[in-house]
Amino acid sequence: MRMRNFWPLLIAGSVGAMGVQAAPADDFQLLVGSYTAGQSQGIYRLNFDSATGQIDAKPLQVIKTENPSWLTLSKDQQRLFVVNENGPGQADPVGRVSSYSIDPKSYQLSLINQAQSLGNEPTHSSLSADASHLFVSNYSVAEDPGGTLAVVPVSVDGTLKPVVQMSSHPSSRVNPERQMSAHVHSTISSPDGRFVFSNDLGADKVFVYRFDPKANPQLPLTAAAPASVQLPPGSGPRHLLFSADGKHAWLTMEMSAQVAVFDYQDGKLEQTQMVDLAAGQPVSDKAAAALHASADGKFLYVSNRGTANQLLLFAIDPATGHLKELQRRSVEGDHPREFSLDPSGRFLLIANQKSNQIVVVERDAKTGLLGKTVQKLPMDAPSDIKFLVRQ
Numbered sequence: 001m002r003m004r005n006f007w008p009l010l011i012a013g014s015v016g017a018m019g020v021q022a023a024p025a026d027d028f029q030l031l032v033g034s035y036t037a038g039q040s041q042g043i044y045r046l047n048f049d050s051a052t053g054q055i056d057a058k059p060l061q062v063i064k065t066e067n068p069s070w071l072t073l074s075k076d077q078q079r080l081f082v083v084n085e086n087g088p089g090q091a092d093p094v095g096r097v098s099s100y101s102i103d104p105k106s107y108q109l110s111l112i113n114q115a116q117s118l119g120n121e122p123t124h125s126s127l128s129a130d131a132s133h134l135f136v137s138n139y140s141v142a143e144d145p146g147g148t149l150a151v152v153p154v155s156v157d158g159t160l161k162p163v164v165q166m167s168s169h170p171s172s173r174v175n176p177e178r179q180m181s182a183h184v185h186s187t188i189s190s191p192d193g194r195f196v197f198s199n200d201l202g203a204d205k206v207f208v209y210r211f212d213p214k215a216n217p218q219l220p221l222t223a224a225a226p227a228s229v230q231l232p233p234g235s236g237p238r239h240l241l242f243s244a245d246g247k248h249a250w251l252t253m254e255m256s257a258q259v260a261v262f263d264y265q266d267g268k269l270e271q272t273q274m275v276d277l278a279a280g281q282p283v284s285d286k287a288a289a290a291l292h293a294s295a296d297g298k299f300l301y302v303s304n305r306g307t308a309n310q311l312l313l314f315a316i317d318p319a320t321g322h323l324k325e326l327q328r329r330s331v332e333g334d335h336p337r338e339f340s341l342d343p344s345g346r347f348l349l350i351a352n353q354k355s356n357q358i359v360v361v362e363r364d365a366k367t368g369l370l371g372k373t374v375q376k377l378p379m380d381a382p383s384d385i386k387f388l389v390r391q
Helices: 007-012
Strands: 027-034 042-049 061-064 068-073 079-084 096-102 109-116 122-127 133-138 148-153 165-167 184-189 195-200 205-211 221-230 237-242 248-253 258-265 268-276 288-293 299-304 310-316 323-330 336-341 347-352 357-363 370-378 382-388
Touching: 027 068, 042 068, 061 109, 068 122, 079 109, 079 122, 079 133, 096 122, 122 184, 133 184, 133 195, 148 184, 184 237, 195 237, 205 237, 205 268, 221 268, 237 288, 248 288, 258 288, 268 323, 288 336, 299 336, 347 382, 357 382
Parallel strands: 068 382, 336 382
Antiparallel strands: 027 042, 027 382, 042 061, 068 079, 079 096, 096 109, 122 133, 133 148, 148 165, 184 195, 195 205, 205 221, 237 248, 248 258, 258 268, 288 299, 299 310, 310 323, 336 347, 347 357, 357 370
8 A cells, every 4th residue: 555644754754855766657746835834844746656646655855945835837847936935923934935946857856045025925926928037926914014916036047036026906805804905815927928917815806917027127017907807895816727728717716715707818807707616605615715727628626615625627618718517526625725637637636734635536537527536645734736747
């Protein structure tokens, strides 16, 4: 049985490289980010068998770093950018971003450098289409100072430079507990790289910027027209995803547990559908989080946390981007913060943050339906999963 609890080994063993074995041809390696307030050490590099859906319990490498909650890979997968979701009251009270090189043969990670994010609890990052800048979303749990978007230049060798631009947004103040200030949850580029969309849970808006670093390297972002997209009051926008053809986009709204569907063209998002994930259910069921589309563009998967703890499967209408619900499935754990489809398309991996596990579920590539659970791997507070695929 390949599955076993490896956590005591990680606590007792030394932190750093724990071997640089190359993966067999039918295997992939994956990177897991985590929260480190408990027993987790940081980032874990693990081997995944795409034939069986099993994750090897023994890590190939452990990178000790504080709260690496979100992982961003460069297109060539030779650079990894990590937000260190630190803030007041934590072991490291300073929000940071870390850059790592990835050896193309062994996948060994090596730290390049680290920079301050100039905000608290950075929760997400994305790389510009030309790989010249990293967009960092400082969520900021506390009302003061509130969340911000930070723009970090990236050198050709992966070195992070100091923040060159900060943007903040007025809050909606609809929810007195969660929306009294800005809370930037994620920021991504348009498919052509000309625009940047910043999703602010505290403002109930998606803010739109033009990205032109050549025109002004010190202020690469300028407000687009229109400068924002209004969402329903108290909805709390979280993550935005564009379709493969760039004609549509989907947005999870955490606080209302909804998915908004948009047509997209030239920096403009036009809403065409609103899908309820927890219609008629109590507020405790409403906590939409991650969303990912299948490689063939036919299916969209969305996680809903709270007390629901479900993954929802939708068929995507190729003409409109509209969603049709096909399946609801328990994540068999608590708080599915993120999930990932494996490169073979036969499995889906769920990072259940609060129940301290990664759950591997079978997937039918033709129908998109999720099947039986093949593994539950104990891991402390996992928050993100990214696959490394040979180029």
